Amino acid sequence: MSRREDVPSDATTLIYLAKANEFELVPRCSIRLIATPAVWREAVEDGEAAGYADASLIRDAEKADRVVRVELSRSEAQAASTIASTHRLGQGESETLAIAIPDGRVLVDDGRASRVAMALGFRPISTLFLPLLAVQRRGLEASEAKTALRRLAQVASARAEAVIELERLIDEEGAQ
Amino acid sequence: MKTEQVNIRLAADLAAALDRMADAESLDRAAAARRLLEASLRRWQVDRAVCDYQSGAVSIGRAAEEAGLTQWELLDEIRQAQVAHPLTAEDVRRRLDQARDDADTLPDIAPKPGGVLLVGINPAPVSVAAAHYYQGRLGRRLWRRLTALGLLDDPVDGAEDEAFAAAGHGLTDLVKRPTRSSKELSSSELGTGIEALRAKILDWRPGLVLFAFKEPAARLLGPGVKPGRCGDVDGVPTFLLSGPYAPAAEATRIDTELRELLDAVDAPSTRDRGEATQPVTENDLERGQIRLPRAAKRFFPSERGELEVVILGRRVPAVYDPRLGPDRERSAVLRLGQPLRGAVSAGERLTVRTGVGGAVIIERISE
Numbered sequence: 001m002s003r004r005e006d007v008p009s010d011a012t013t014l015i016y017l018a019k020a021n022e023f024e025l026v027p028r029c030s031i032r033l034i035a036t037p038a039v040w041r042e043a044v045e046d047g048e049a050a051g052y053a054d055a056s057l058i059r060d061a062e063k064a065d066r067v068v069r070v071e072l073s074r075s076e077a078q079a080a081s082t083i084a085s086t087h088r089l090g091q092g093e094s095e096t097l098a099i100a101i102p103d104g105r106v107l108v109d110d111g112r113a114s115r116v117a118m119a120l121g122f123r124p125i126s127t128l129f130l131p132l133l134a135v136q137r138r139g140l141e142a143s144e145a146k147t148a149l150r151r152l153a154q155v156a157s158a159r160a161e162a163v164i165e166l167e168r169l170i171d172e173e174g175a176q
Numbered sequence: 177m178k179t180e181q182v183n184i185r186l187a188a189d190l191a192a193a194l195d196r197m198a199d200a201e202s203l204d205r206a207a208a209a210r211r212l213l214e215a216s217l218r219r220w221q222v223d224r225a226v227c228d229y230q231s232g233a234v235s236i237g238r239a240a241e242e243a244g245l246t247q248w249e250l251l252d253e254i255r256q257a258q259v260a261h262p263l264t265a266e267d268v269r270r271r272l273d274q275a276r277d278d279a280d281t282l283p284d285i286a287p288k289p290g291g292v293l294l295v296g297i298n299p300a301p302v303s304v305a306a307a308h309y310y311q312g313r314l315g316r317r318l319w320r321r322l323t324a325l326g327l328l329d330d331p332v333d334g335a336e337d338e339a340f341a342a343a344g345h346g347l348t349d350l351v352k353r354p355t356r357s358s359k360e361l362s363s364s365e366l367g368t369g370i371e372a373l374r375a376k377i378l379d380w381r382p383g384l385v386l387f388a389f390k391e392p393a394a395r396l397l398g399p400g401v402k403p404g405r406c407g408d409v410d411g412v413p414t415f416l417l418s419g420p421y422a423p424a425a426e427a428t429r430i431d432t433e434l435r436e437l438l439d440a441v442d443a444p445s446t447r448d449r450g451e452a453t454q455p456v457t458e459n460d461l462e463r464g465q466i467r468l469p470r471a472a473k474r475f476f477p478s479e480r481g482e483l484e485v486v487i488l489g490r491r492v493p494a495v496y497d498p499r500l501g502p503d504r505e506r507s508a509v510l511r512l513g514q515p516l517r518g519a520v521s522a523g524e525r526l527t528v529r530t531g532v533g534g535a536v537i538i539e540r541i542s543e
Contacts, residue, residue, distance in 0.1 A: 005332060006488065011247050012236060030333050042237065046246040055248070073492070073514040090237015092247075101491050111262035112235040125271075126263045136306060137334040138316070157255050161265035169272070 006068065008100050009033035009107040011042035011092040013127045014067065016109065018043075018057040019155040022148050025130045026066040028139030033067045033107065036080075036095035040069055043092075070099065087116045097122065109156065128158055132166055135173045142174025222253050230259045272305065281354055282309055285337065286380050287346030292327060292438070293382035294340070295373065297358040297391045298351040309337040309347050310388075314420045318388055321417075321427075325435055342529070342537075348376055350392040358391060370395050377409055384437065385414040403430045405437060413437065450529030451475070452541065454507055458522045464513040466520075466538070472528045473498055473508050475536050487512060487526075487538040488519050510538075 014035065017023050026033060035043070047055030061067045072080065076098045084094035093113040100106040100122045108114050108124050117124035125133070131145035131152070140148070146167050153163045186194070198208035225243035228234045229250070234242065240250040282299045296310070303311040310318050311334065319336040322328060331339040337347055350369035351361050373396065377385060387393040393401045393416040396409060403418040403426070415437060418430040451472035460466060468476070477483065480497045492515045499506040520526070526538050 005335075006490065010237070012251070015248060015251060042240075042247050047248045050246045050248055052246075052248045069518060071514045071518050075493075076514075084238075087235075088233070088238050089235045090239075090241050090247075093235050093237040099490070109261065109263075110229075110235045110237065112232050113237070114262075126261075128261070128263055129271075136311075137332075139333065153261075156261045157259070158261040159264055162261070162263045162268055165265040165268045169268070 005031045005105070006034050007031045007105045007107055008096045009035060009039065009067075010096045010109065010113065011039045012109040013107040014039065014043040014058050014061075015047065015054075016127045016152055016156050017061070018047075018054040020148075020151040021054075021057065022130075022151055023057065023061040023064070023066050025134055025140075025148055026061070028134040028137070029130055030137045030139060031133075032065065033061075034099065035062075035067050035069050036072060036092065036099060037069070038080075038091035038095045041092075042090070072099065083116065083120075087112070089113055089116060128152055128156065128162065128166060132170050132173065135170050142170050145170045145174075222250075225250060226253050226257045226259060229254065230257075232262075281352045282307070282347075282349070284348045284352075284376070285341045285346045286376075287382045288344040289381050290383040291344040291346060292384045292386050293346045293348065293377065293380060294322075294386050294388055295392050296347075296349045296388045298349045298361060299354040301354050301356060304354045306334060308335050309340075317420060318417075321431065325431060325438070327438070346380060346382065348373065350395070358389075366391075366395060374409065377412055382412060385409060385412055386434075387414065387416045390416060390419065404433050450527040450537075453526045453528060453538070456520050456522055456524050456526070461517060461520065461522055464511060464516045466510045466512065466516065466526065467507040468510060468528065469507055470505065475528050476508065476510075483536070485510065485512070485536040485538055487515060488540065490515060 014033065017025065044055050044058045047058075058067060062069065072095060076095070080091070080094040080098035083089060083097050084091060087094075089097070089110075089112065093108060093110060096106060096108065097113070097117055097120060100117070100120075102121050104122060106117050106122045106124050107127060108117055109126050109128075114124040114126070128149065131140065131149040134140040134148070135142055135145045149163060149166055149170065152158070194205060194208055194212070197203075197212070198205050201208060201211075203211070221243045222245065225239040225245065228242075229236050229239040236247065236250060236254075240247045243250065245253070282304055287293050294309075299309070300312040300315065303309055303315060310316065319328075319331065322340065323331060323336070327345060328336060328339040328343050340347065350373055351365045353361070353365065355361060369392075373392065387406075390401065390403075393406060393414065397406050397414065401416055403416045403422070406414040406416055408414065415434055417434070418427045422430075451469065451474075453472060454467040454469060456466065476496050476498065478498065480495075482493060482495050484491055485494050486492075492512055495511040496508065497511075498508045525541055527541050528536065528538050
């Protein structure tokens with residue numbers, strides 16, 4: 001069995017994957033999504049309380065070991081608080097960056113959170129990159145990846161130009 | 177509820193409209209005005225959240241918090257407002273370009289003394305873009321072959337070089353400049369590369385130099401070199417793999433020969449695959465600690481102190497106590513605190529090993 005890379009994930013990623021019913025992408029990318037307490041609350045508990053049925057798919061993903069919940073250490077909680085107040089990020093986004101490893105990947109879709117992640121020395125990737133990553137790691141064929149990308153693009157209201165560019169890269173990668 | 181009186185003057189037609197609404201809803205005028213005001217303020221908050229998010233003034237998480245919405249609700253609002261996801265085609269290209277700029281070639285990975293040094297011709301652009309060795313079609317086939325030979329364990333797809341390095345082996349190329357084809361390399365580049373390769377072999381003292389392709393072997397050992405055991409370089413044995421298009425029977429023969437040679441040179445991967453921890457107990461989880469048997473102590477300093485470890489992929493601070501004791505030696509204790517809770521279950525055993533660069537790595541046995 002291949003080892004998997006643990007990637008801290010923001011709530012938006014979990015919500016997009018749930019809405020698109022695309023949690024299967026996670027093992028295809030040889031990764032696991034790490035969810036902090038605030039991310040879990042925002043993506044699952046708040047979603048369920050507001051009547052979003054898809055939120056239960058995140059619970060299913062946790063049971064399938066595609067999402068792993070973690071607690072924060074005291075220093076991580078302090079770091080999250082500092083990030084939130086300094087950079088005007090939400091709690092989940094701040095906690096996600098607080099547990100990220102230097103130069104490590106972190107899944108965030110928000111533009112501001114991505115810029116902060118880069119400034120802090122992390123490698124932010126959008127959920128929309130997951131199909132490409134799955135092809136790079138030979139978890140999906142290019143055609144399957146493009147189908148997954150289109151589903152994600154629909155729920156995330158992705159720009160057509162970004163989707164076209166990602167599709168082109170998926171095709172290039174698939175031809176390697 | 178504390179209230180405050182607000183007197184406002186309304187245009188006659190607005191007041192008439194308010195009365196019509198109050199009649200329709202069976203409310204008095206004040207109750208109707210309150211209801212409309214509450215709804216309008218709520219709408220304004222939501223619109224403001226969408227606007228702040230769109231302008232980049234706040235993140236989506238912060239916008240939802242300030243508007244009192246869940247992220248699910250705010251995402252719906254953003255969708256209804258036809259605000260697109262922030263990722264542009266330019267962002268996609270920039271991030272890939274950035275990955276290429278960060279690593280316009282692949283850095284050498286020195287083997288541990290006695291390990292295997294795998295030598296290629298030069299990195300392929302696809303590998304450089306992926307920041308990992310041998311990610312082209314032929315390269316991927318090479319990793320499958322080396323895995324079958326036992327030179328790496330449990331590789332992550334697309335990052336096999338990490339498992340190779342973790343097993344104590346190293347990677348380099350004759351020339352570090354990436355090109356689509358090795359035919360694009362100049363003769364002088366290749367000549368310089370040979371000198372550099374010889375210096376690396378002298379410096380690193382690998383147990384075996386393994387040539388992935390014929391070109392570097394031929395330049396170092398002469399054009400008559402053939403797949404299999406080749407001559408020594410400064411006392412270090414060398415071996416040329418059969419080519420990617422060699423007949424299956426020849427590839428099998430060469431791989432068998434290599435396997436026998438690897439046993440003879442006692443490569444690090446066959447010597448040290450790490451040590452298991454003691455089974456994690458409920459008490460350990462409560463204390464946020466892992467206990468380590470004597471055999472695992474070799475991965476840690478000899479004295480009590482603070483250090484960083486990488487546990488289940490996360491780099492965390494820890495306190496290590498070898499518990500050598502004045503009378504009897506006990507299991508060492510590694511205190512990690514919170515990061516252990518929720519990540520490890522009672523009864524589970526982990527493995528400890530040293531990663532590239534000397535970091536202590538703790539991972540699941542099944543990984």
